[in-house]
Amino acid sequence: MCLALPARVVELHPDQVATVDLDGVRRRVSTALLEEVAVGDYVVLHVGFALTRLDVEEAEATLALFAQLAADDPAGPGGR
Amino acid sequence: MRYTEGLRDPRAARALAEGLRRELDPRRRYRIMEFCGGHTHTLCRYGIPGMLPANVELVHGPGCPVCVLPISRVDQALQLAARPEVTLCTYGDMLRVPGREGRSLAAARAGGADVRVVYSPSDALALARARPERQVVFFAVGFETTTPPTAVVVRGAAAQGLGNFSVLCNHVLTPPAIDAVLDGDAGLDGIIGPGHVCTVVGTGPLVAIAGARRVPIVVAGFEPLDLLQAIGMLVAQIEAGRSDVENAYTRSVRPEGNPKAMATVDEVMEVRPRFALRGLGELPHAGLRIRPAWAAWDAERRFELVDELVADHPACICGSILRGAKRPSDCRVFGTACTPDTPLGACMVSSEGACAAWFEYGAPR
Numbered sequence: 001m002c003l004a005l006p007a008r009v010v011e012l013h014p015d016q017v018a019t020v021d022l023d024g025v026r027r028r029v030s031t032a033l034l035e036e037v038a039v040g041d042y043v044v045l046h047v048g049f050a051l052t053r054l055d056v057e058e059a060e061a062t063l064a065l066f067a068q069l070a071a072d073d074p075a076g077p078g079g080r
Numbered sequence: 081m082r083y084t085e086g087l088r089d090p091r092a093a094r095a096l097a098e099g100l101r102r103e104l105d106p107r108r109r110y111r112i113m114e115f116c117g118g119h120t121h122t123l124c125r126y127g128i129p130g131m132l133p134a135n136v137e138l139v140h141g142p143g144c145p146v147c148v149l150p151i152s153r154v155d156q157a158l159q160l161a162a163r164p165e166v167t168l169c170t171y172g173d174m175l176r177v178p179g180r181e182g183r184s185l186a187a188a189r190a191g192g193a194d195v196r197v198v199y200s201p202s203d204a205l206a207l208a209r210a211r212p213e214r215q216v217v218f219f220a221v222g223f224e225t226t227t228p229p230t231a232v233v234v235r236g237a238a239a240q241g242l243g244n245f246s247v248l249c250n251h252v253l254t255p256p257a258i259d260a261v262l263d264g265d266a267g268l269d270g271i272i273g274p275g276h277v278c279t280v281v282g283t284g285p286l287v288a289i290a291g292a293r294r295v296p297i298v299v300a301g302f303e304p305l306d307l308l309q310a311i312g313m314l315v316a317q318i319e320a321g322r323s324d325v326e327n328a329y330t331r332s333v334r335p336e337g338n339p340k341a342m343a344t345v346d347e348v349m350e351v352r353p354r355f356a357l358r359g360l361g362e363l364p365h366a367g368l369r370i371r372p373a374w375a376a377w378d379a380e381r382r383f384e385l386v387d388e389l390v391a392d393h394p395a396c397i398c399g400s401i402l403r404g405a406k407r408p409s410d411c412r413v414f415g416t417a418c419t420p421d422t423p424l425g426a427c428m429v430s431s432e433g434a435c436a437a438w439f440e441y442g443a444p445r
Contacts, residue, residue: 003118003276003302003431003432004225004276004279004302004332005084006082006083006084030200030202030229030232032232032344033228033229033232033338033340033341033344034338034340035340042082042083044276044279044332046225046226046229046276047171047199047200047201047226047229048199048200048201048202048203048229049200049202049228049229049232051225051228051276051279051280051338051341052279052280052332052333052334052338052341054083054331054332055330055331055332055334056331058330058331059083059331061330062087062330062331063083063086063087066086066087066089066092066305067086067089067092069091069092069095069096070089070091070092070095071091072095073091073092073094073095
């Protein structure tokens with residue numbers, strides 16, 4: 001029930017509605033719960049609502065940490 | 081997807097599990113509860129329990145709103161669905177939840193009731209607008225994550241003057257549920273905190289619990305590496321004797337949460353003095369209801385519904401599983417009389433239920 005996925009805002013419409021892109025799939029969602037939202041923002045989607053904005057810097061830092069761990073894996077890059 | 085793929089890398093998973101192994105004391109046991117049903121499913125799906133040292137035990141928590149909803153509330157939805165003027169809308173998971181004597185909304189629909197599955201409460205509102213001759217009721221369930229969208233549509237119905245829309249509000253709150261689990265016999269050393277709940281309410285409510293109950297809590301995202309990282313942070317806290325709230329989901333969770341979402345909920349809903357959760361019993365301040373000012377959109381008032389206690393199926397141990405006291409394999413009807421196709425209890429129905437996870441992915445380890 002609390003499943004929520006990140007998606008990129010591609011277009012803003014009147015009445016607090018935006019079109020988001022989720023891996024090429026486009027959906028109209030409500031942005032009524034966000035203070036401000038801009039095209040290009042990543043938002044976390046839940047039951048048709050953008051629940052929060054994804055902090056891209058924090059996300060990149062987390063990804064970089066995990067990428068480093070993966071690179072250090074003793075099984076090496078072929079160990080997938 | 082840019083922000084999911086890198087969070088599922090098996091090499092990083094191995095590295096995190098290895099780091100954890102170095103950190104912990106092999107002579108002791110670590111009992112860690114993942115509160116969220118969404119976390120339970122990620123853990124089972126990616127085989128994470130099998131990657132952990134044997135003395136790190138994961139205990140499934142009650143964070144599945146479909147699972148903790150008592151049968152009496154499912155009964156209210158069934159009462160509504162039986163009314164000829166009502167179109168009942170709800171999330172897909174609610175359809176197969178067994179109510180009194182095993183009746184479900186799916187069965188009611190098969191019997192001719194107008195029951196619709198919606199992806200979003202906005203869909204229910206749109207249906208009310210399109211069908212002014214129908215009484216459209218949104219059967220709302222969910223923890224703090226799912227509550228703000230419901231509040232938005234109540235406000236929308238008022239703004240649009242829709243007299244044929246109402247909400248059967250069953251929104252519940254995580255802190256009393258966590259407290260109730262800690263009061264029970266789960267014997268926990270740490271808790272993986274509810275990531276998406278915290279996007280809304282922030283980490284404040286958890287700080288109060290961690291401080292008062294001396295239990296470390298790490299808020300986690302829902303990808304496998306998120307969870308491995310959180311488990312490692314919990315073990316480090318336990319080893320250091322700390323009981324802090326830490327955030328391993330910084331990309332989505334701010335300490336203050338989403339103030340606009342919280343204000344929206346507060347405008348439309350208020351805390352109920354008491355609300356029953358399956359397995360945890362009747363708890364103070366565990367549920368929300370529509371405020372009197374918005375009574376026109378409150379299905380409980382519009383249809384004068386009564387809340388009558390109904391016992392679970394006698395063979396079902398969902399209650400003990402939700403408290404973290406028992407595991408799905410302890411249930412004698414697990415996978416036999418109770419399967420996702422013929423569920424006796426809600427834990428087997430929901431896409432976040434522990435029994436559904438074990439049935440789908442096999443018992444961990």
